[in-house]
Amino acid sequence: MIELKGVTRRFGDVVAVDNIDLTIETGEVCVLVGSSGCGKSTTLRMINRLLPRTSGEILVDGEDINKADPEALRLNMGYAIQSTGLFPHWTVARNIGVVPDLLKWPSRKRDERVNELLTLLGLDPATDAHKYPHQLSGGQAQRVGVARALAGDPNILLMDEPFGALDAITRENLQQEMLRIQRQLNKTTVFVTHDIDEALKLATRIAVMDQGRIIQHDTPEAILRRPASAFVENLIGKGDRGLKLLALRTVGDLMERYPQPRRPEPYSNGVNEADSLRVALSVMVWQNSAELPVFSEAGEEIGTVKREQLLQGGA
């Protein structure tokens, strides 16, 4: 658990972070979102003590971080940044292995860990491990950055726009991976972004920041339903709020299940159980259909989802 109590950070006359209170429960993903310069990175960098705070208290599992040794503190906090900061003179494998090396893991254990992470993030241990950062695409480099943050098996992850400079498709893929990793590993995560869709997708709770203050701290659904101010309302976009709410729930939540899974009819178009209701609605509009078959991960037809239900109970 991470607790920020009345934390302030000034740079000269600029108040970058203004007396914020924020509690991040163990295992939750807290997404800090807000416009550029509102103090997101500053908040993050105070948690791993890359920046000292001007006043206030930051506790990790009840202990003031200023009492801990800064290096030991950081070894337990994975850190990934938008510009990746990969070590240009080291291979991908050595970059990922840096924290295990600092923790003095035996080299076998480290190598296994590096391979495991490369696979987890969709990189190829055989070919990519020996590349140098300048030989990677932007998306691959950001994956390596995330892998490096995870390598020491830290309890806490701090991620500052880790998918920042990516195209929509790669970004989407990495978000999916992030969700999958999070389900698997259950780290306490503080994730910075200024993309509200990314925030809604990944967050357990979102903290909306503006000019160094936290305007609202709540679940994605609550933020969409009850924005605390005009600023938050603007951020989430009034117009497609309904669609964003649909995006939060999966088809599996709302579908009617058959008593027995069936074999799908050939060429039938439908949606997957794990797809969002927003996708289901889009498919319905596109096909002008009132009902869609729903398929399981294994490809069996397991039920249907109806337009009526979606419009009434979706958002």
Added chain:
Amino acid sequence: MRLWLAPAAWIALLCALAALLPVMTPLFSWVEPGTDNLIYTRDSFYFLLQSHIWLVAVSATIGTLVAVSAGIFVTRPAGSDFLPLVSQIASIGQTVPPVAVLALAVPAMGFGEKPTLFALVLYGLLPILRNTLAGLGGINPAVLEAAKGMGMSSAHVLFKVELPLAGRVILAGIRTSVTINIATAAIGSTIGARTLGDPVIAGLVNGNTAYVLQGAILIGLLALATDSLFEATERAWARAFSI
């Protein structure tokens, strides 16, 4: 291994010429037909070469140690107050010609090897210092942020990240410094140091072009050999750290 072929060839040529110049009388009689004293004999060329290299090597070692430490110090939080001053000195100092430093050293220290060494160290410091600052300052700040954020200690960041990344630029500074100092050391002959400048000075004073030529050839070869040695070292460094 092919990397070291060129410097090895230059060094071999340099040694061979230092040994063979004394028996190349016919060649020099063609340059300076009027005299009998065609070959500089006050000291052996080997001795002068050795003494020249010794002066440059000692000054380069001291200069590198001092400049790199100073460069590291002013780029740490503790020394950051001195950074503007030191970088100014490093760039302004370069505009003072080496001869001026040599001339200033004499009144302070008298004649001989000592003032030459002093001038060489002082002047050789500057390019190394400048490149150390450029090398350390040129590292992508995100890399340093990540290094610290991963939990590396400051010493670890310095030795495992900063110096390997800045190394090539620092090495280039040492190369410049040594190349300049090979020439400056020759001028050291005018204030009493024993270097390959001796035959040149003697030749100029006595109007003997053959002497001048002998000194100049060896100084030139020494500079070329050293430069190609640095070239190979820089490549080896780049290969070792793959930058």
